[in-house]
Amino acid sequence: MTNRPQVRGVLFDIDETLVDLRAAMGTTLQGVSARELAHFTAADWDAYSHLFAADPQRHYDAYLAGHLGFADQRVLRVQHAREQTGLAPLDSDAARVWNEAYEEMLPLHFRAFDDVVPLLNELDARGIPYGAVSNNVHDYQRAKLDAAGLQRITVLVGTDTVGVAKPDPAIFLEGVRLLGTDPAQTLYIGDNLRVDAEGSAAAGLQGVWLDRAGSPSPVHQGGDAPAKGGYLTVRSLSEVAHLAAKQAAG
Numbered sequence: 001m002t003n004r005p006q007v008r009g010v011l012f013d014i015d016e017t018l019v020d021l022r023a024a025m026g027t028t029l030q031g032v033s034a035r036e037l038a039h040f041t042a043a044d045w046d047a048y049s050h051l052f053a054a055d056p057q058r059h060y061d062a063y064l065a066g067h068l069g070f071a072d073q074r075v076l077r078v079q080h081a082r083e084q085t086g087l088a089p090l091d092s093d094a095a096r097v098w099n100e101a102y103e104e105m106l107p108l109h110f111r112a113f114d115d116v117v118p119l120l121n122e123l124d125a126r127g128i129p130y131g132a133v134s135n136n137v138h139d140y141q142r143a144k145l146d147a148a149g150l151q152r153i154t155v156l157v158g159t160d161t162v163g164v165a166k167p168d169p170a171i172f173l174e175g176v177r178l179l180g181t182d183p184a185q186t187l188y189i190g191d192n193l194r195v196d197a198e199g200s201a202a203a204g205l206q207g208v209w210l211d212r213a214g215s216p217s218p219v220h221q222g223g224d225a226p227a228k229g230g231y232l233t234v235r236s237l238s239e240v241a242h243l244a245a246k247q248a249a250g
């Protein structure tokens with residue numbers, strides 16, 4: 001039915017694909033401000049954590065574009081979450097203390113999703129190389145993978161590796177180069193439809209959208225994606241071994 005070339009390599013996004021960053025953020029946000037926000041209900045924490053993670057003001061994009069420092073984007077995100085939940089803004093000293101506490105606590109909560117290790121075991125068993133291409137800097141993501149127990153992912157490309165961020169094709173192609181595969185024979189899997197799935201497909205890889213939440217896929221699947229630059233959709237990484245196994249006969 002499809003004419004996808006056989007898969008000889010697999011590249012992954014990191015945050016929300018390999019590592020459950022949202023859960024780590026939520027636990028950390030609560031831990032850092034537990035005393036100050038002792039009056040928060042579970043619903044308050046949900047709303048606050050959701051605003052911080054969703055970043056509706058797109059401060060992380062401003063960081064990627066070089067307009068904000070990493071700590072600055074994080075502080076602006078929490079300030080927005082505070083404002084929206086009726087809290088006074090942190091002054092500069094309180095923001096610095098908050099950021100330091102957050103930075104210290106967050107890595108303690110980095111965990112790989114349950115479907116990651118079984119897939120990597122399967123890829124190892126088949127001799128298919130894999131790696132990660134991420135929109136954060138290399139050393140920060142190296143430490144994150146290690147903290148999440150994913151030391152075995154040795155190929156890692158960060159935004160500072162090639163000086164561009166996804167969806168620039170160059171960052172995907174650097175991952176492919178390090179794997180030693182052809183782009184057309186390499187899967188790229190990520191949770192961001194535009195940046196990961198469409199971006200990698202536009203760079204000539206086999207883009208795969210990891211839709212863990214199970215969005216109503218007919219809306220997205222192929223909706224505004226041209227057939228030529230199309231991507232595949234999976235709901236879990238456990239479906240990826242199947243994608244990599246297809247077309248084994250050519």
Ligand SMILES: [Mg+2]
Pocket residue numbers: 013014015016017190191192
């Ligand atoms: Mg991601």
